[in-house]
Amino acid sequence: MTETYHNYVDGEWVAAETGETFENRNPADRSDVVGEFQQSGVEDAERAVEAAAAASDEWADTPGPERGAILRATSQALEARKDELTETLVREEGKARPEAAGEVQRAIDIFSYYGAKASDIGGTVKSSSSRDTTLYTVNEPVGVAGLITPWNYPIAIPAWKIAPALATGTTVVFKPASAAPNVARKLVECLDEAGLPDGALNFVTGPGRSVGKTFTTHEAVDAVSFTGSSAVGNTVGEQANETGKRVQLEMGGKNPVVVMDSADVDAAVDIAASGAFGVTGQACTATSRAIVHEDVYDEFVSGVVEAAEAIEVGPGLDGADMGPQVNQSELDSTLEYVDVGQSEGATLETGGNAVDVGDGFFVEPAVFSDVEPDMRIAQEEIFGPVLAVLPVSSYEEALDVANGVPYGLSASIVTQDLTEAHDFVAESESGVVKVNEKTTGLELHVPFGGMKDSSSETYREQGDAGLDFYTLSKTVYLNY
Structure with missing residues (x-):
């Protein structure tokens, strides 16, 4: 019997208000139904955004080391389920098993990396031109981030967007690609198991025209990060820019x-x-x-x-x-x-x-x-x-x-x-x-992003640069 999977909103696994689902099948064997997922609508996406907004202050106030401990626990949960996640990825996306295992390991490493980085998030101290003055900066979370990810790296790309967002204290609404949502759902299970507070991460499956568009236009979403085709990415960028959001787009290549x-x-x-x-x-x-x-x-x-x-x-x-x-x-x-x-x-x-x-x-x-x-x-x-x-x-x-x-x-x-x-x-x-190296393959601790039509050329992903997108810098002048 085919299993039906739910959205994850405000710490609960819930069915879509639409009452509709869609099938996901194995691209190597179309008779193999991976599962049924929620065909969510605008109301479902709005509920997720509202949950992320409500949780924003509490998550932002959580000390960085505490946030980092949750990310490290997520890495450990992913590691414990590595074989299962690898098979899930192969079954729903089609990769060869060694490629899928490498991608799962990448997600494990990303959460471990940003778990450590969460303790280092801060600002800088500068020398003031005035006497008796301390001049420094503070990095604060951007608020709520809408993340839209593709099917070709269905756990690695969500990991390198979600982990730095949560590390900074930013809350998340997350829409995976409908062609490969199950390994992303299991990633969310690992975050829940690690003790992530309710509302800090919300997972909604469904079409871009309803879920994705809501994430890119809702007034409570402060930043949008998208990876996918240039055609869709340009539309996402236009929608997000109309409402003044911070935008990060990584798109096609030749x-x-x-x-x-x-x-x-x-x-x-x-x-x-x-x-x-x-x-x-x-x-x-x-x-x-x-x-x-x-x-x-x-x-x-x-x-x-x-x-x-x-x-x-x-x-x-x-x-x-x-x-x-x-x-x-x-x-x-x-x-x-x-x-x-x-x-x-x-x-x-x-x-x-x-x-x-x-x-x-x-x-x-x-x-x-x-x-x-x-x-x-x-x-x-x-x-x-x-x-x-x-x-x-x-x-x-x-x-x-x-x-x-x-x-x-x-x-x-x-x-x-x-x-x-x-x-x-x-x-x-x-x-x-x-x-003298192939064009594919990326180190997780250095910036990644493109130029020209491959990117919005705004913010890079991964490494320290991956944290910049999810933070706002505040400059403080303290005269004592």
């Missing part, structure tokens, strides 16, 4: 790896293939373009085709290397881009076909060669396992091509030339720049 003639080609192939086909290409930092010097182009294409063809596609729970796309829409979009690439004149070297593995949304990893910079497959975010390989004749051309897209999230260069490496770091129009 991330390049530049492979220069001095590169170790085997290493470059590993870097590109891992970045392009890991997590089924369903990452905002996934490698979507390989910009390769003509002297090593043929060797690189041959190597990356071989790497793509060696990937076993199938259910993550069965040990496959690459799982399905999350739903039919995402699969259809990837297949459409494969058709677009061929119609534009690029050469499909391998892959790009739907794979008949049980009842799931599987596709072969695809590699295109002979790609021109203005082709759609070289300009638009695909969000599937498709790598476009573009030839260039110089470093200067490679840099121009790498920067010649609307996005600017993550970029990498593979080279043994220090001048090229340092210049790329300086000139890349990306928020994350890597040398």
